[in-house]
Amino acid sequence: MVALPRLMVAAPASGHGKTTVATGLMAALARAGHTVSGHKVGPDYIDPGYHALATGRPGRNLDPHLVGEERLVPLLLHGAAGADLAIVEGVMGLYDGQIGGDGFASSAHVAALTRTPVVLVVDISSASRTVAATIHGLMTWAQPPVDVVGVILNKAGSPRHADEVLRSIGDQVPVLGILQRDDGIEAPSRHLGLVPAAERHDAAGALDRLAHQIAEKVNLEAVVRLASAAPGLDGEAWDPATALGLDTGPGGPTRPPLGRPPSIAVAGGRAFTFRYAETVELLRAAGADVVEIDPLSDARLPEGTTGLYLGGGFPEMHAPELGANDRLRRDIRTAIARGLPTVAECAGLLYLCESVQGPEGPAVPMVGAIDAHAAMAPRLTLSYRTATTPADNLLTTKGERVTGHEFHRTHLTVASSRTPAWELPHAEGVATGSLHASYLHTHWAGHPHLARRFVEAASRHRGPDLRHHGDRETAPGLVDLAVNVFDGPRPRWLDRELVRSVTEADAYPDARDAETVVARRHGRHPDDVLATAGAAEAFTLVARLRPWRHPVVVHPQFTEPEVALRTAGHSPAQVVLTREQGFRLDPADVPDDADLVVVGNPTNPTGVRHPAADLRALTGDGRLVVVDEAFLDDDVETLADERVPGLVVLRSLTKLWSIPGIRAGYVLAEPHVVAGLRELQTPWSVSAPAIAALVATSSDVAREEARARAEELEQRRRHLQDGLDGLGIETVPSTAPYVLARTGTGTREALRGLGFAVRRADTFPGLDDEWVRISARRTTVTDDLLGALRSVHPVLRKPVGIRHSGATVTRLSSNES
Template sequence: MVSTPAVVIAAPASGSGKTTLATGLVGALRRAGHEVAPFKVGPDYIDPGYHGLAAGRPGRNLDPVLVGEERVVPLYQHGTAGCDIAIVEGVMGLFDGRIDPNRADAVAEGSTAQVASLLGAPVILVVDARGHSQSLAALLHGFATFDSSVRLGGVILNRVGSERHEQVLRAACERVGLPVLGALPRMAELSVPSRHLGLIPAVEHGRAADAAVAAMTELVATHVDLAAVVALAGGAVHGAAWDPLAELVTATAGTRTDASYAESARTHRAAGSADNDPGASRAADSAATNLSTSRTAGSAAHRSTGSASEYAAAQQNTTLSTRSELAGAPSIPAPHRPAGALPIIAIAGGPAFTFGYAEHRELLAAAGAEIVVFDPLTDELPSGTAGLVLPGGFPEEHAAQLSANEKLRIAIAEGAARGLPIHAECAGLLYLTRSLDGHAMAGVIDADAEFGPRLTLGYRDAVALADSVLWAAGSRVRGHEFHRTRLTNTGSATPAWGWRTDASVTEGAIQGNVHASYLHTHPAGNPAAIARFVSAAERFANQ
């Protein structure tokens, strides 16, 4: 399989305008008739939401730290199916990433430079032009020559102050032989509101996010040479696309057969709406590529039509027209499930639970689950739920409304007591505590939660400290912490993880079939955990 051409949007440092440029470029290219695949380097959940609004298809992540360097190209191939160009937004500065102290000369792991090199794609450097003049040439010379494996293909000048300022900057770029692909004026009205963990997610920002994306699109369409960007796009990678079904078969090492997974995939595809999803037919050679497009919002996430607001709801795991279906669905008691029925995995979505990777639902579906997305702010627990996923997000911003949905809180607590498999990450952990900033939560975990004084951020090399519905004791996992809350009054639950930073750390809680933790993991890097979770859901459904 030959790769779709790409450009990587990078910068000398954070805050240079990468997200504005990448999102606007995706929108402008789409408006010009291109099918655009958007990506974000690293573990960021928020920027892909804006990318998805602009593209009309899921924004995806490329993170060598969380999924392994060997999966970056396959995941890229998977995410570009049916597209003619890809836009990859970088993280931090071009060469910033995880440093191996024993190899100071190596490319930083997880850096934009590493991903650009793996993809063989050219880099467009976005420079915040404020304060720059002729000395910009020296900066560009350094970035262009620092690493021969990274090809700097052009520059976009951001926040240019005047025509004269632009002329001086263009002369500096010409001096080092780098073409200027665009020059954007200062546009304060394009700023998207942020809070303690960065930008407000698109699904929470609603119509304002639509307006911001439209403005970014117009700005880039007006001030960037789109034809030059398309001409620059390239890539030298070849190989098969990531296939969730194949990953599961390999990861489980014969505990389930290829035939059993394939049958699950066929059943799920027949029960879902993939036939109405053009993305599914484009990737039909991959057994479960679009299986996440079930009877919930997933089918909308692959369409290139419809409003940005509808796409945001789909991409951020919010139900669309299915909310009434979930509320009125007939109960399916576990002992009387139809023969061969797929176990239902309920995934929390809506404004409070916006963090998630597209590959998570694809793996769950390929493992034989039926996926139902619900909003804990307003919905009940979907009927027949055999497994519950509570992903990351911002429950602290919605604590009062989460608390007010008492019926759901009680149902989850009762489910946990009966052995319902629950996978809770960060926001999910907070929701399972007794209280969050004084508001009653589900009370599954013996702890309280509160907004804290400092941000906890960084990759972790973790070890599972006990068996759970996700991991066997001793499993080694790479994850990422990103929160500004903390637990207090903690009880005696078994810790989920252990790792070492400046000191040894134990974190999270395992309680029955509940696995709750601050640690975010990428399912594509841990397919065996997904298979283990779906198997636990099957056992619960059939008990």
């Protein structure tokens, strides 16, 4: 038997002052030196928030519908661990529970299951002697039997009125206190009940006033004495690790091997106040690191986030502030698009919609991860639910049943076409393998497998590896079709200049002459040119150039620009070009308020070349547009030869001239932009060999050689693309020395087993593991690859044409891709 002093504060009906008195008792007892544990019967989130403020401990819920009758005592003991006594606030009227459930989940039901004595709070403002009859009926009705040990009279009109009630009660039950009418100690309400404590700046002050009045007018010694007389409890305290099925030996719980602990961001702050305390305890017990974020103020998800939990709250009341935090909204939308495991309940569902309309005013943009809009509904939805899963998803498997509750006054005006999260029996919410968003609130202590599955998914998620490059695919013994470096010999004149630069390396490098030569090559002024240690340095400098408000990276493309922006503390948004649009950029896809746009031309890995006119159209209004021309070997559609306001062009020598070990490149931009970048550049970052390469490859001889190499690469690429198309493998029409091919899941690994290294594509945002990027090599090498692909796909069907933006692309039939 476990001794736990405890009392339940109940009432004849809602509105009698249970929350006021229960919270006041908790605060007064805590101020008197007791360690108090606060609990609430039912699913309500708001009252436990006040309990936490009063006690300094997490508020807890006791709800047999949500967690099962057998868990009530364990959860009570768990929540009260280390406390002197527990105060349990009831719900509605003493015997009022689930409709049609004969009092199931009522205050009396929970009091009977936990053998907790009851103190009644009775509003006497509109009655006198009838109060005694009401108390007598509550004490004797006994369905189920409860032990009413005291009463607190609330809202007495005058001493004479109170005396009349006292005489009528007589000695049938001790009267522990009498409270006068005092609206100053009542919490304000709105469309979903009380305003949460976290949203009230005056909550602490109001609680102090309430604690003082309770201490003055309620016999706290009698309250403690009655609580101490509560019978002992059978059972053990609930433990999150045990609930998850983890081995809890002498050294603590043994968790499953997850590798690096997953990091789960949990929404908090004033807009997201609804969350059961056991939720976070289960996540931590399952091995997750939990970090709280405030969607009202935090600009981005914490670094390394592998899971996101968005609980309940009032996003409709804070819609303007949530909408104004566009950096976090973009960050979350991007992360979810990349497959970030995300759970969203009620408020979280609304936050992920396209927009939310509050009680007043127009709809406000939200995250936009779910194709739906939320608006206020004419009536409140409040109900216990038993839900069934229609299909496997992030949290549940098909046919599983859970218990939960709905509590909202909004509805979705445009439903998503995706698979619903639950059948109630009506379809509700949205669920995929990485997202579970629904109006339904569940208590994970009653369904701990939900927490376990969420953490397991978060432990597997790492998002696209933005630092993955083609050289990581290669290894001794593999034919390299992953690295986009021309595999022929370097020109002898280039080798001579590289050697000379090393023999003359006894002075610090000075790139000014090289910048003059590069400027002459492009017909520009030397002030337009900045030599860099490859494009990677240029991206880093651009990321640090300004305090970008809304940087945008066009994907799928080379990921280094996004890495640079994130490293510099920015939260870049993504414009993700799709297969359906042929991976072609429409200038209208870029948000109007973007102040930095980064795009590759042609893009890596799609090889799609965007018209120069479309890229020029992106400029204007103080925006900087950065065009990476690393693979524009034939100079068709180049923007390097003209000065365009707001335009920055990056060039690299790495690929065409076969010098990946010498980081050499340059920036072409307006003089004031170049000057700003130069101020950020580390002194002597461009090496003497890189300077020599810049000078050598800008000569007339080099330009002729470059044209010859570009023509050879074009022939190689055509041979590769024609061969892939002939096999019925879907490709993207390319103008670069590589081809993006949809070879199917597992093909890259199979080719590796046959001795060929190709570039995985699922590390590029917008692509998955069905795609690979294949570099254009000599004809014999390409033919060997095509033979290997034929063995990987032994049954190849006739190609089926599909049209992308005017270009015909080929693909495999569905069973082969």
